Amino acid sequence: MENGKVERKDELESILQNFARLANGLIPAFHAIQNSYGYIPKERLPEIARAFNLSQADVYGVLTFYHDFRLEPVGRHVVSVCRAEACQANGSAAVIDHLRRKLGVDFGKTTADGEVTLLPTYCFGNCACGPSVAVDGKLYGRMSAQRLERILRGMGASA
Amino acid sequence: MKVYVPRDFSACALGADEVARAIEREAKRRGIALDVVRNGSRGLYWLEPLVEVERNGERVAYGPVAEEGVEGLFDAEFLEGKEHPVRLGNPEEIPYLRRQKRLVFRRIGKNDPLSLDQYRKEGGFAGLARALTLSPQQIVEEVTKSGLRGRGGAGFPTGIKWKTTLQAVDDQKYIVCNADEGDSGTFSDRMVIEGDPFLLIEGMIIAGLAVGATEGYVYLRSEYPLARQIFEEALERARAGGYLGKDILGSGKSFVLNLFVGAGAYVCGEETSLLESLEGKRGMIRPRPPLPAIHGLWQKPTVVNNVITLASVPVILADGAEAYARLGVGRSKGTLPVQLSGNLRNPGLVEVPFGVTLEELLFEYGGGTASGRPLKAIQIGGPLGPYLPPSLFHVTLDYEELAKVRGIVGHGGIVAFDDTVNLGEMARYAMEFCAEESCGKCTPCRIGSTRGMELMDRILSGKKSPGSIELLVDLCDVMINASLCGLGGMTPFPVLSGLRHFPEDFGYAKEEVEPLLQKM
Numbered sequence: 001m002e003n004g005k006v007e008r009k010d011e012l013e014s015i016l017q018n019f020a021r022l023a024n025g026l027i028p029a030f031h032a033i034q035n036s037y038g039y040i041p042k043e044r045l046p047e048i049a050r051a052f053n054l055s056q057a058d059v060y061g062v063l064t065f066y067h068d069f070r071l072e073p074v075g076r077h078v079v080s081v082c083r084a085e086a087c088q089a090n091g092s093a094a095v096i097d098h099l100r101r102k103l104g105v106d107f108g109k110t111t112a113d114g115e116v117t118l119l120p121t122y123c124f125g126n127c128a129c130g131p132s133v134a135v136d137g138k139l140y141g142r143m144s145a146q147r148l149e150r151i152l153r154g155m156g157a158s159a
Numbered sequence: 160m161k162v163y164v165p166r167d168f169s170a171c172a173l174g175a176d177e178v179a180r181a182i183e184r185e186a187k188r189r190g191i192a193l194d195v196v197r198n199g200s201r202g203l204y205w206l207e208p209l210v211e212v213e214r215n216g217e218r219v220a221y222g223p224v225a226e227e228g229v230e231g232l233f234d235a236e237f238l239e240g241k242e243h244p245v246r247l248g249n250p251e252e253i254p255y256l257r258r259q260k261r262l263v264f265r266r267i268g269k270n271d272p273l274s275l276d277q278y279r280k281e282g283g284f285a286g287l288a289r290a291l292t293l294s295p296q297q298i299v300e301e302v303t304k305s306g307l308r309g310r311g312g313a314g315f316p317t318g319i320k321w322k323t324t325l326q327a328v329d330d331q332k333y334i335v336c337n338a339d340e341g342d343s344g345t346f347s348d349r350m351v352i353e354g355d356p357f358l359l360i361e362g363m364i365i366a367g368l369a370v371g372a373t374e375g376y377v378y379l380r381s382e383y384p385l386a387r388q389i390f391e392e393a394l395e396r397a398r399a400g401g402y403l404g405k406d407i408l409g410s411g412k413s414f415v416l417n418l419f420v421g422a423g424a425y426v427c428g429e430e431t432s433l434l435e436s437l438e439g440k441r442g443m444i445r446p447r448p449p450l451p452a453i454h455g456l457w458q459k460p461t462v463v464n465n466v467i468t469l470a471s472v473p474v475i476l477a478d479g480a481e482a483y484a485r486l487g488v489g490r491s492k493g494t495l496p497v498q499l500s501g502n503l504r505n506p507g508l509v510e511v512p513f514g515v516t517l518e519e520l521l522f523e524y525g526g527g528t529a530s531g532r533p534l535k536a537i538q539i540g541g542p543l544g545p546y547l548p549p550s551l552f553h554v555t556l557d558y559e560e561l562a563k564v565r566g567i568v569g570h571g572g573i574v575a576f577d578d579t580v581n582l583g584e585m586a587r588y589a590m591e592f593c594a595e596e597s598c599g600k601c602t603p604c605r606i607g608s609t610r611g612m613e614l615m616d617r618i619l620s621g622k623k624s625p626g627s628i629e630l631l632v633d634l635c636d637v638m639i640n641a642s643l644c645g646l647g648g649m650t651p652f653p654v655l656s657g658l659r660h661f662p663e664d665f666g667y668a669k670e671e672v673e674p675l676l677q678k679m
Contacts, residue, residue: 123345124172
């Protein structure tokens with residue numbers, strides 16, 4: 001545990017070293033931090049602010065403006081569903097209902113066992129092949145409740 | 160022997176990667192030597208994954224192909240172009256594709272988009288070569304003469320925008336490509352970046368030469384990870400090929416190009432919000448004036464153009480402004496890559512000259528609804544575009560003609576809905592989307608969208624009070640006229656168009672809403 005902590009600190013520091021030189025490095029830095037940690041650790045915000053010579057309020061403001069960035073860890077799996085019009089026209093409501101019922105959580109929430117986080121997305125650009133669902137970053141088109149069921153079972157997340 | 164399997168985000172969402180691997184596996188098992196080439200998508204999305212075999216320089220297409228169907232294709236000797244239930248023949252002869260007039264998309268879907276050799280072989284960099292022989296004024300003049308208008312949605316004449324930046328005097332200017340394609344029902348930017356990235360790079364270099372900008376950024380949305388991967392690779396190759404950096408092709412001119420990935424904010428597709436985000440800040444709208452063309456990125460003169468706008472430029476330079484302007488109608492010149500999606504049998508990318516009717520697009524290309532039910536409405540121009548009923552499908556694709564029926568071209572997306580849709584619910588969704596995505600800078604958008612959502616909830620639940628509909632129209636009026644940008648200013652379009660054309664979905668009779676909508 002102690003070792004893990006030390007290693008992590010180095011990782012964030014090297015990310016800051018890479019991006020703080022750039023005039024517009026804060027957003028790429030957040031992407032990089034979230035890639036390594038899965039989220040932006042709140043307790044490290046003072047350090048991030050110092051590296052960019054910004055106030056903590058500024059850093060927090062940028063962080064919370066963008067839907068991509070989160071201050072909490074997510075579940076072991078992330079399921080993102082498109083909520084936009086083109087997918088609605090192809091029956092995404094049934095897919096969304098199925099997911100909410102099956103997982104027992106609403107958008108932005110993680111199942112009690114920490115397995116799955118359900119996130120909304122407003123368009124993957126897969127509009128000609130909707131409904132669209134991404135599971136752990138892999139996009140699936142022409143989604144139906146049945147197909148989704150198979151995918152969820154495949155990742156061992158279905159009750 | 161070559162077999163082509165698209166490496167396109169949508170094709171991959173339908174299993175193209177698995178199909179490509181299965182083909183390689185099966186070929187190996189049978190001792191057949193073949194190259195699997197990952198091309199872009201031709202945009203015939205109901206046929207994806209679309210596999211093409213090349214024999215003696217001729218292509219034979221098969222689609223849609225599933226991973227499980229690959230063995231059967233080998234058994235049917237598809238490598239010899241033989242018969243099979245999903246055999247489509249020469250892909251270029253498929254009517255959907257043959258009837259189009261592809262300029263921007265002329266290369267997309269044919270070959271490996273990351274091959275510089277292939278790009279040059281198919282006419283790539285011809286526009287740049289010509290631009291290098293012209294003065295900045297001459298390039299701007301050429302683009303102005305072509306009649307090209309911004310394809311991101313605003314439809315502003317590109318030549319005039321460029322001229323403004325060219326005339327601005329400063330030590331540094333920028334070209335920014337808006338690749339934050341957030342509109343639902345649009346994917347043409349994604350297809351260009353994934354399917355012909357050098358075309359965008361070429362367009363940006365030419366824009367740089369035209370206005371005297373030596374640095375550029377592509378602001379790409381984070382929802383497009385494959386586009387990111389392909390574009391990063393394309394940038395590397397273009398730099399190695401001497402097309403980017405200092406002294407482009409020995410011309411003495413420089414252009415440095417960078418990729419910047421957004422973080423999931425729809426409003427950053429608005430150019431001033433995009434610039435704020437690109438500077439590393441919250442994507443808050445900037446009031447205009449000053450125009451970005453004069454005070455843009457880091458307050459420097461900046462051209463902000465959409466992907467399709469910039470990707471049209473090499474075509475215009477290579478073929479000449481006259482050839483481009485001959486296509487289209489009225490003040491809508493050239494072609495538009497229309498994106499058909501939603502409930503259609505044949506959704507996909509249709510690049511055609513302006514002037515085609517909506518009917519032709521929806522039925523002759525789109526094939527009518529996928530569900531087989533009646534087509535009730537289309538939403539045109541993205542999530543902030545209006546809903547139009549079939550009685551308006553005779554209208555032509557044309558900035559001015561669409562404006563006459565309160566329609567917009569937007570970024571060229573058309574989403575079709577069958578008769579199961581309720582326009583009242585879609586109007587509520589439009590307000591919810593605006594509330595979710597508002598940057599918060601101006602009150603009409605920030606507060607108006609939330610109040611609009613609550614009001615729609617009351618109207619739809621039947622708990623409406625006598626003045627509910629007047630209030631909704633009044634709120635829309637305020638949002639349209641007092642919002643700082645298109646997000647708040649256009650969210651009322653889907654709401655009011657729904658109310659105008661489908662009042663029954665809101666629980667009202669036509670006579671009740673018509674007088675209210677007259678002033679709108």
